[in-house]
Each structure stands twice: as structure tokens, then as C-alpha cells.
Amino acid sequence: MEITIHHAFLPHTDAEAALTFYRDILGFEVRKDVGYEDMRWITVGPVGQPGTSIVLHPPAADPGVTEDERRTILELIAKGTYTAITLATDDLDGLFERLTAAGVDVVQEPIDQGYGVRDCAFRDPAGNLVRVNQLA
Numbered sequence: 001m002e003i004t005i006h007h008a009f010l011p012h013t014d015a016e017a018a019l020t021f022y023r024d025i026l027g028f029e030v031r032k033d034v035g036y037e038d039m040r041w042i043t044v045g046p047v048g049q050p051g052t053s054i055v056l057h058p059p060a061a062d063p064g065v066t067e068d069e070r071r072t073i074l075e076l077i078a079k080g081t082y083t084a085i086t087l088a089t090d091d092l093d094g095l096f097e098r099l100t101a102a103g104v105d106v107v108q109e110p111i112d113q114g115y116g117v118r119d120c121a122f123r124d125p126a127g128n129l130v131r132v133n134q135l136a
Contacts, residue, residue: 011059017125084129
């Protein structure tokens with residue numbers, strides 16, 4: 001039996017800014033872009049890895065979410081404490097240079113962690129924490 005991760009979900013607060021970040025800066029391909037009323041769900045993923053995707057979704061889109069809950073979720077997203085994702089690359093320093101040249105919000109420059117991982121961290125346009133590990 002094989003189990004894989006097929007989709008991970010991250011909220012976006014601006015679909016166009018999310019597309020610019022994930023497609024244009026990170027280089028992911030857009031797999032789906034679905035709209036309903038004033039909301040958009042955008043599925044992106046690494047080129048050559050069709051089985052792994054990130055679904056960028058409107059936050060608190062569930063009709064059962066109250067306005068107070070929606071406001072709290074948006075505040076947590078903006079602080080970078082609502083959700084996070086960890087990516088990996090074979091060129092951490094090169095990716096970090098590309099991200100900083102694009103003006104992303106850097107949280108942590110590349111560093112060798114005491115637990116054996118070299119990584120960096122930044123926020124996407126919504127405020128989600130994105131960590132990137134150096135592949136061995």
C-alpha cells in the first residue's frame with residue numbers, strides 16, 4: 001500500500017498576489033483556477049510533480065463560519081500563525097536570493113539548524129509561513 005500527500009491547503013486573501021507568488025516567483029504551475037461568486041480556488045504545484053499540489057483557497061469560505069470567526073481567521077493569517085507549509089529545494093541559497101530579489105517578506109535567512117536541517121522562512125502574500133529546507 002502506498003500513501004502520498006496529494007493536496008495541501010493554504011488560504012489566500014488576494015488571488016492575483018497568490019498567483020504571482022506561487023506561479024511567477026516560486027515557479028509552480030497552475031493546475032486549476034476555479035471561481036465561484038467572488039471567491040477563487042487556485043491549485044498550483046511543482047513542475048514535473050503532478051501528484052503533489054497546493055490548493056490556495058478563500059479563507060473561512062464555509063457558510064457556517066460567523067463574521068467574528070472569519071475576522072479571527074483573517075487576523076491569524078495576517079500574523080502568519082494560522083497555517084504553514086514546508087517546501088524543499090536542492091538550492092536553498094539560490095532560491096533565497098530569488099525570493100529576496102522579488103521583495104518577499106523574509107522571516108529567517110538560511111541557517112544551519114541545531115537539529116540538522118538547513119532552512120529559511122518567509123511569508124506568502126496572505127501571511128502564511130513558508131519554510132524551505134535544503135535537500136541533502
